[in-house]
Amino acid sequence: MRGISAEKIMRRFLLLSLAALLFIGRAEGAAKHIFLFIGDGMGTAQRNAAEMYLAGMRDALGDVTPREAQLAMNSLPAQGFIITDSLSGVTDSAAAGTALASGHKTLNGAVGMNPKSGEKFVSIAETAHRRGMKTGVVTSSFFQDATPAAFYGQAKKRTEHYSLGVQLTDSGHEYFGGGGFRNPKGRDKKSADLYGAASSKGYAVIRDLGEQAAAGKVIAVHPKASNGYMPWVIDERGGPSLADLVDYGIGRLDGDDGFFMMVEGGKIDLACHAHDAAAAVRETIEFDEAVERALEFMKRRPESTLIVVTGDHETGGMTLGSFNTESNTVYDTLSLQQGSYSVFERRTASKKGEKMADAMDAAKKFFGPWLTVTPDIEKAFKLSAMDAKKRKTAVADYNKRYSAYDPFTVACMALSNAQCGITWSTFVHTGKKVPVSAAGASSELFAGEYENTGICDRILSAMNDGQ
Ligand SMILES: [Zn+2]
Structure with missing residues (x-):
């Protein structure tokens, strides 16, 4: 049986108790160490199902009461909702990623810009970078996929993977972690290799997190990625988890300049498109384990850490019952x-x-x-x-x-x-609102209900000392 070990469950319980303590006596100040977690396709039902799965597993172990299987993200003190619609109606990941990253609504399919007016938007990652903070983009999907791309690039169509890959190598973000580039030599395999381009622009490309990379910019590629995706959690893939990539990123980015790190659980969406609840639940739990790593980091910098967790839209119309x-x-x-x-x-x-x-x-x-x-x-x-x-x-x-x-x-x-x-009600996305959870510096800004563009606006306010 491919369940979750009792040890892992107990570790989670201890961590959550610790997380609860952290929120007491939180000091006010500008957010300087910022995590934005985006569960692609993750709405209330996805979060709830993962939690109930954990509770069920613990019940089966004759362990504790189900309530104690609360996900780390569900335990954060500020809880809100975002409205996810794009200018096209029910959003896709490109328009949603753009709204979250840059605070602008756009049409489905467009990344970081309005394809009609040609206006290009500045992402919160770029703003942070311009202010001297270090920046990182982590995803279980491929680097040029819509959500990560919204944090470093612009394209009229999300399928412009090669162009987005080139923009990544020019972004200057200090850290990329995930499945890797999709079609690194372009669809026709005739273009210059994106990994080579990255190296020539100062990126160390590593396929093992234990590898020593010089200080500076780094791209960490999952050794078992296929077509740019990290393998499914449920397929017992080996290699680093999303949480490991977050830990590694913290090691690369942490310092007095501060950092901004976006972390996407990219395969929750894929599982829900396919109506694979077992895979969706496992991807959501892995995503939550990455959130736990940020909570552990917050102990080191309690005054300046901000953790925001949300989804870009709900996928599948998942229903419990x-x-x-x-x-x-x-x-x-x-x-x-x-x-x-x-x-x-x-x-x-x-x-x-x-x-x-x-x-x-x-x-x-x-x-x-x-x-x-x-x-x-x-x-x-x-x-x-x-x-x-x-x-x-x-x-x-x-x-x-x-x-x-x-x-x-x-x-x-x-x-x-x-x-x-x-x-399930559909094989595509739904227009449901999705939950937002936050902890740390200025996290109270994230309570309530607002448009998805409000995530970017609120992170900016938090960076400006909660103003
Ligand atoms: Zn999405």
Whole structure:
């Protein structure tokens, strides 16, 4: 069973008790050591599900009361909500990242600028850098993905990955950590290598956090990244966690000049797009462990540290409670899932022509023993066996049912999720408000409800001594 160890859970409990103590007697002053955590696709339900999963795991261990499984981010003293809409309506990550980073709303697809007027925005990371603070951008996704890009670049279209990569190497931010560049030589593989460009501009590129890199700018690439993404937490990837990348960043950036570090949990969104609750929960917990590292840092600089945690939008319309369980939730059963949806998708694709009974045996082993053949699963199994083009026209509502995913995987996961009490309303983003949590210097500014652009404005105020 791929659960979470009792030791890890107890460590979390001790840390949270410590975190609560830290908030007492907080001194006022300008925020100089600033963390902005962004859970991509992370709304209230995602945070809540992760917490209930932890509680379920602890219950299963015969341990403590569920309430004590509170996530670090949910325990922060200032809590608020942001409205996430972009100028296009329900936001994408590019427009949302731009709003959070620069305080300007834009159209979906655009990074750091208004694509119609051509106006370019200055990100809070750039402002901090201009003021002499050190700056860092960390993500479990690839460096040129929309959220991290909003903190160093501008592009009319978020898919301009090569141009954004070049802008990264020119940004001057002292630290980048994550999956790495996607298509470092461009889509046609004919452009100059972005890692080479980074080196020539003074960046040390490392693939092992234990490697000695000279003082100065550094790019830390996850050694097991694929297509620029860090591997799924649930796939037991090895290599550094998001929290390790945060710790490493603290080591690189901390000093009297202060720093600004943006940390994105980039794969919560991907898991929710695919309706993979087990993967989403594990990514959210890993993201929360990164928040814990910032809380530990705050002990060293209690007067000047500010920690802000939010999401850019909610993904999937995740709902806690379902008809199947009469609204009960049994999230620890999510721990039975043996890997991410993408692992099972690959299995399905590689076993075309196999018998339904064999596929169901494999599905039970992968998702949980409660899976049974339902009309939905039978229908999906037949579609998965078809040629990819044919299947899309075989049923009228194909896209609504399966989006771009493997039908058999989607159907098995839907039943498995529902068994835990989790259901979904869409394969894309929703317009739900998302929670904001903050601790430390001027954190009270982050309470209440406001537009997503208010995150950038409030961080600026906190940097200006809470004015
Ligand atoms: Zn997003």
